[in-house]
Amino acid sequence: MAALVATSLMAAPLPAQVAMSTRDSARHLLDRLGYGQAPGNVESIARTGVLQWVEAQLNEPGVDRALAARETRFEVLSVPTRDMVAMHAGQVRRAAADTAAGRRAPARTMADASNGRSLRSLNAELAAVTLVRAVEAEAQLHEVLADFWLNHFNVFVNKGFDRAYFRDYLERTIRPNVMGTFSALLSATAHSPAMLFYLDNAKSVAQRTGDERDRTPRVGMVGRRRGVDPARPPAASRAPSGLNENYARELLELHTVGVDGGYTQQDVVDVARILTGWSVGRGNQGPGFVFNARQHDRGAKQVLGVTFPAGGGEEEGARLLSMLAMHPATMRHVSGKLCARLVSDETAPGCIDAAVAAWRASGGSIAEVVRAIVHAPDFWAPENHHAKFKSPLEFVVSAVRAIGARPDGTPRLAQQLALLGQPLFQQTVPTGYPESEEAWTNSGALLARMNFAIALAAGSIPGVTTDLDRIVPATADQAALIDGINRDILGGALGPRTRETIARDIAGITDPVAARARAVGLALGGPEFQRQ
Amino acid sequence: MISRRAFMKAGSLALVSLGADPLFVDRAAYALRHAGGRARGRTLVCLFQRGAVDGLSMVVPVADPAYWTNRRRIAIARPELLALDGQFALHPRLAPLRALWDRKQLAIVHAVGSPSLTRSHFDAQDFMETGAPDQRSTTDGWANRYCQNPTQHADTPFRSVAFGAQLPRTLAGSAPALAIKDLRTFGLREAREDGDRPLTTAFESLYGGNATGLVASSAAEGFEAIRMLRVANPANIGTANGAEYPRGELGSSMRQVAQLIRADLGVEIAFVDVGGWDTHVNQGAAQGQLATRLNDLGAAIGAFVTDLGDRMADVALITMSEFGRTVRENGTGGTDHGHGTAMFVIGGDVRGGAVHGNWPGLGADALHEGRDLAVTTDFRTLFSEVLQGHLGAVDLKGVFPGFTGSPTLGVYPSS
Structure with a gap:
């Protein structure tokens, strides 16, 4: 079919x-x-x-030899998951020991004693390789969809153990599934340690029953726990103490049927009950998905009119996800x-x-x-056509691509992107980054884009190698220069008024290299290049 | 105050005559100081304590026995406390606020917070910033909605200003709002060799010609802000009255807010973030982690009030935090996420020297979910009263949608 x-x-x-x-x-x-x-x-x-x-x-993209060669230089792509988890656990232990000993703000909190690397620097590498891929991959649609799905199923990299789980989330959960079926992608995210931890399903367990439940404050259920809580959970809920609706609600509201999808609060509760026991392995289990049958709610449930009979186990979760995916x-x-x-x-x-x-x-x-x-x-x-306002990510990557520049693979370009308002993997709320023009437009943000464009064209953005000679030759013929910029960098998008303004601006610059840098900077920082 | 439209016209004149005609600079500066109906505008400064501050340590309920029994390690010893009214006392590191209390320039609201039951920082901050607890569809901030009525507000890109790299949700929306990391570096980075060809002029021409809608208006506001800052040059305004700001981000932000206010750029809402309140571990008492943060807070506020001097008649400063912390200390010498907290309102026109709001007590039966200070004052009640009492807001239905509670605290004298 x-x-x-x-x-x-x-x-x-x-x-x-x-x-x-x-x-x-x-x-x-x-x-x-x-x-x-x-x-x-x-x-x-x-x-x-x-x-x-x-x-x-x-x-599905074939082998992109040039990109593959660059990827081998990123240690984060080959570090074993266990090592990353151990690094985070070690950091937590050291921080606790420092605190107990009365040492304040230990300088080595983020440093890993084993080999000098830290999760922070590994995750910064992950942002760097993401930008390298976005700029250089032949399979451009694959990169756009990887960003789209990562954002749709957003996880905040700096929430506790997600520092250790995030690399696998990007490389094993999202990227292999961006062009497959939505069902497979949804199932992969639902089983991922990163998502299980980020939206608290890992600690959601079957509610105690009967009179006991009625008398017990239901800490796990109070209110909406959307988003992340990088701090330790409240003492009363440190040990799993009941149902946590966080993932269940976002699964319906954000990942699948949407806020107008016709579900009720009871549907949310029953989705959470179906997913009780879906957790992350500890210690010898290894840091992968586990199903803790003893913590699973075996009662009957109903979601969006579909009945899940009593006695179900792990398989009813799979059935739920298939139903939601279609x-x-x-x-x-x-x-x-x-x-x-x-x-x-x-x-x-x-x-x-x-x-x-x-x-x-x-x-x-x-x-x-x-x-x-x-x-x-x-x-x-x-x-x-040429109507959508670019997100900061789209602006930065498209500007670097347009002038044939290359990210040097250090985290510095990602730091520039963060200054423009879109730090990669660091959107804290599960809604992800917004898509709309209104969300990205404000005075300070626009000025920051202009500054970025001028610096990029001048070759002074850290983390990018620029070679304008490849694209537009420096020439004393300024009309030809502007035509070349419009054709080969802007794709013909510059309006006549923009071309006139640039011409007027560079008219007095006698150094052809300086005039070219200024003209390219104005073109990339101007209004036409903010749209795609 | 000069109107934005008028200044834009004057500003384009300035593009050709700045430098050639020093008189223009004087005239513009004069106009900034004296134009407009009211000699000086009023300003509300919002100070967001991100991370959920322990209100019970800021404003200690000394008369409540449960405070002492629940906090054997982190309670602040009686001799150290700064007594207020017999029932409450200030943290010893907030001594500058105690002086404001004595001068009736400090009002305190205790057991204030959000009706939302969430214990997530990010959720709760979002709700306090949109002013719409548990209403997730709200995307703009309460302060921006307040600024959206064009007839009630000064026509300036500085109507609302946040100090930081990004616009906080509180100020996000369709009304003009600026995020400024540092007054000295705001704008386009002009290279020295560009002296006779300012980038600002070039980009303004580009955006004036080809941008539309929100991009055009946002860019125009940005360029205008750059020009107004160039003329008014607030970064060169020194501190007054011997005020000494503490070193660090908060002190720097507060100093810049004062500079903007004294430059008469028409700031109605200023927003400052201050973090470090999420004290789960080793919170400390009269000394320690929290005490250090409070010391910085008290010193920055104290310097700000000293710096502005008489100008405080036109200024209100309000502190806020997404929720409070547990009444009982935890096993690691800290406190966990709670519910109600305390907020400060500081200004020349506030009904100071009083703790407002109903005190629910810390008895077991009074606690929220058996563990937290209950919320007896919805934060929107307090914010509404400040908007009305200080800024003269008339209709707040659009600012806090769906909120029906009427202001009853009495933080401002009823007119």
């Missing part, structure tokens, strides 16, 4: 060919299915064909988020309908859903 749908969709011509030139189509695809154009991309896509490029991006409200909610990322902040009902239809027909294949979105007329509508 899935193959049939794919074939029929592939047979349909892309609406792009009607509305836009091949080069414009290529740029639009690079803007939405990738992090913008890098030198030579547009020509290459124009040569091989727009449709062929889309199909290639929708396949629930109509999930299809609509998650398709809507994909359309917002790939098409427009404004709801595009036609795009969402097409995505939902593909979801249903393909059993939730993410590649099929994305293919349907790309083939939807909304994707190519002129009003959606």
Whole structure:
């Protein structure tokens, strides 16, 4: 069935060919299915064909030799999980010992005694390699979707043991599943130590029953415990003491059916009961998923009208996740988020309908859903072309790509991104980073982008190697310079007024290299480049 | 105060004449000081103690026996406490606040907090910042909603200002709001060789020509703020009255708030973050971790009030924190996440020298969920009363949506 749908969709011509030139189509695809154009991309896509490029991006990426060679230099990608967990446990123990001994703010809290590395520096490497991939990967759609799903299933890297679990969350839970089925991705996140710990399911256990329960303050159940609590939990709940609804609620509200998905508070409670005993192994069990049958609530439950009979165990959780992954409200909610990322902040009902239809027909294949979105007329509508305001991540990565610069692999570029308001993996709340223009627009943030652009063009952003000679030659012919910048860096997006303003600004600069840096900086910091 | 639109016109004049015409600078500075209906605007300074401060250590209920029995290790010894009214006493490291109490410039609200039952820092901070506890769909902040009515507010990009790299949720929304890390470095980093071709001019022209909507207005506000700062130059305003700010981020932020206020840029709401209150372990008593943080807090507030002098008649400062901490100390000499806490309101027009709100007591039956100081005053009651009593707010329905409790604390004299 899935193959049939794919074939029929592939047979349909892309609406792009009607509305836009091949080069414009290529740029639009690079803007939405990738992090913008890098030198030579547009020509290459124009040569091989727009449709062929889309199909290639929708396949699981092949080996990207250049990228693979760079990845081998990142220690964080090869450190054993056990070592990372031991590092965190060691840090906790040392901090406690220091505290007990009355030492304040121990300087070595974050340092690992074993080999000089710390989890903080390893996780900073993870942010660095993420930016290298975003800038340099041939499989651009894979990187965009990895960011989308990581954000959809957000985990805060600095909550307790998540410092140790996060690397696996990115590398083993999210990245292998970004183009597979939504069901597999959902199941992977539900079983991941990172998510189990972040949203407290790891300590959610069956409620005591009968009179005992009525008299006991239900610490685990009070209020919403959304988000993270990097501090130690309250003394009364340090040992598992009852049901924790945190993950159950976010599973429904954020990950699957959405806030308007029609669930009730009782549904939340029953989802939490179904997932009691889903936890993270300790000690000899190893730091993976475990099901603690003794902590599982074996009573009957009902979620969104579906009955889970008494006596169920681990398998009823799997059944719940499958049901949620193919629930109509999930299809609509998650398709809507994909359309917002790939098409427009404004709801595009036609795009969402097409995505939902593909979801249903393909059993939730993410590649099929994305293919349907790309083939939807909304994707190519002129009003959606060059219209979406870039997030700080999109701005930084697209600027680096546009001028053919290379991240040096140190954490410094990620630090720049943090200064622009989007520290990687550090969104504390489970909603993830916002997608909309309003959320990212404020005076200080815009000024920061202008500063970044000027510094990047001048070659003075730490952590990036810039070589403008590869893109636009320094020339005394300033009109040719601005034309070259517009064509080869901005993809023709500069308006006439912007070109005039830049021309006026650099008119008095006699040094061609200085004039070029200034012109590129103004172009990247100007309003056109803030959109994709 | 000069209006934003008027200044924008004057500002474009300044682009060609700044430097050539020093008179303009004088005129603009004069206009900043004297234009507008009211000679000087009023300012509310919000100081957010992130991490949940232990209100029972800031304002100690000395007359409550449960305070002493529950906190054998971290209770502050009686001789050290700064007595207020027989029922309550201040932490010894808050001595500057005790002086304000004596001058009736400090009002205290105890057992104040959020109706939300969450014990998550991030949730609770979010709720206090949106002013909409347990209403997750609210994305903008209460202070921004307060500033959204264009006819009631000064036309300036400095209407609300936060000190820090990012805009806190409290100020986020459609009304102008600025995040300033440091007044001295705010703006575009002009290289010296760009002296005759300011980046600000170039980017302003770019955004003036091609940006639309929120991007255009946000950029315009940013450029305008840069220009106003250049003219008013608040970073060069020295401290007055011998005020000495403590070293560190809080002291630096408070000094800059005072500079902005004295530069008459029309700041209505200023926002400052101060962390380090999440004292689960070795909290200490009269000395220790918490005492160090309180020392910094008291010194910064004390310096701020001294610095502003008579100007405090137009200024209110309110402290807030997402929740309080457990009544009973835990096994590691600290306290865990609780419920009610204490907040300070400082200013020239406050009904000071009093602890406001109902004290529920620390008896076992009075505690929230058997462990925490109960909340008898919704934080929105206090915030509403400050907005009305100090800033003269008229209608707060949109500021705290769904909140029906009427202000009854009496922190400000009823007009």
